Amino acid sequence: MTTRNPPAISVGVIGAGSWGTTVAALTSANTTTRLWARRSELADEINEHHTNSRYLSDFALPEQLTATSSMEEIVRSSDVIVMAVPSHGYRDVARDVAEHLRPWVPIVTLSKGLERDTQQRMSEVTAEEMPGHPVAVMTGPNLAKEIIREQPAASVVAIDDERIAGVLQRLFARPTLRVYTNPDVIGCEVAGAVKNVIAIAAGMGIGMGFGDNTRATLITRGLAEMTRLGLALGGELGTFSGLAGMGDLIATCASVQSRNNTVGRRLGEGETIDEIVDSMNMVAEGVKSCPSVLDLARVAGVEMPITEQVVAVCHEGRSAKDALTALMERDAGSELR
Known part of the structure; x- marks a missing residue:
């Protein structure tokens, strides 16, 4: 992945599974990006070897992408937070993120599920745990291994704020990934x-x-x-x-x-x-x-x-x-x- 001149926006991706790591790799080509991994061993692997062997074996990650297991460190330094957390554990992680958030930082959710006990969508859970923050959703036909191989694809960023939608569109877009906006969260x-x-x-x-x-x-x-x-x-x-x-x-x-x-x-x-x-x-x-x-x-x-x-x-x-x-x-x- 080639690097563009980065805008003055830093992205923090919370969750180092296959899709979270892939999205972090995408945005790292456009702007400063850090990836939060629950396990310090995985963060070290990403920093030292530029791989995520558990979730994306055989794929080299961009050298400019860095990782940490410190939630406070990554959240306090990020202008956009991307939540790459499964629905069943989303609320607990959202609460941890909320402890360190600066005001008005946009939150982008990648999880495609509902909370079991409440039947809430992740944007609703986010609004409860991180009130006062704009919430967007990134979704579409995005199989992680095809995206990280730079096969042509498209995605959607959904948020009812056109200005924020435009910023997020530019952060996630790559020559092989077209990103469309949609106000229908x-x-x-x-x-x-x-x-x-x-x-x-x-x-x-x-x-x-x-x-x-x-x-x-x-x-x-x-x-x-x-x-x-x-x-x-x-x-x-x-x-x-x-x-x-x-x-x-x-x-x-x-x-x-x-x-x-x-x-x-x-x-x-x-x-x-x-x-x-x-x-x-x-x-x-x-x-x-x-x-x-x-x-x-x-x-x-x-x-x-x-x-x-x-x-x-x-x-x-x-x-x-x-x-x-x-x-x-x-x-x-x-x-x-």
């Missing part, structure tokens, strides 16, 4: 949470040996579920046919790099959810978030049959075969409802 976050659930369903179909017709059906009807819920919660229709909606859904349901798709595939092949989760070193957000998505849908009065079956398989012991049978036996109605 609700729609982008709902899309990001639901697409992980649908990816598990699509993976189950693959694991059971079914082909492209099955996957296309699950993607299309999953998009319908996503859109219904998003509109009910105040999202904009166009978001769901865009990068945050359909774009991310296609990428996640089609790629073997997707953790959620992988979970579904292994479920379809007959493994248990406990076996799968215990063997993974990164969180599949759809497993954690699917009950919250379903709870949110029920409160909103939205029907989400694919999500119901994913919850049944991941949390209630139903087999993938029985889940697919239940979906196929539902009464067929109008496609437009």
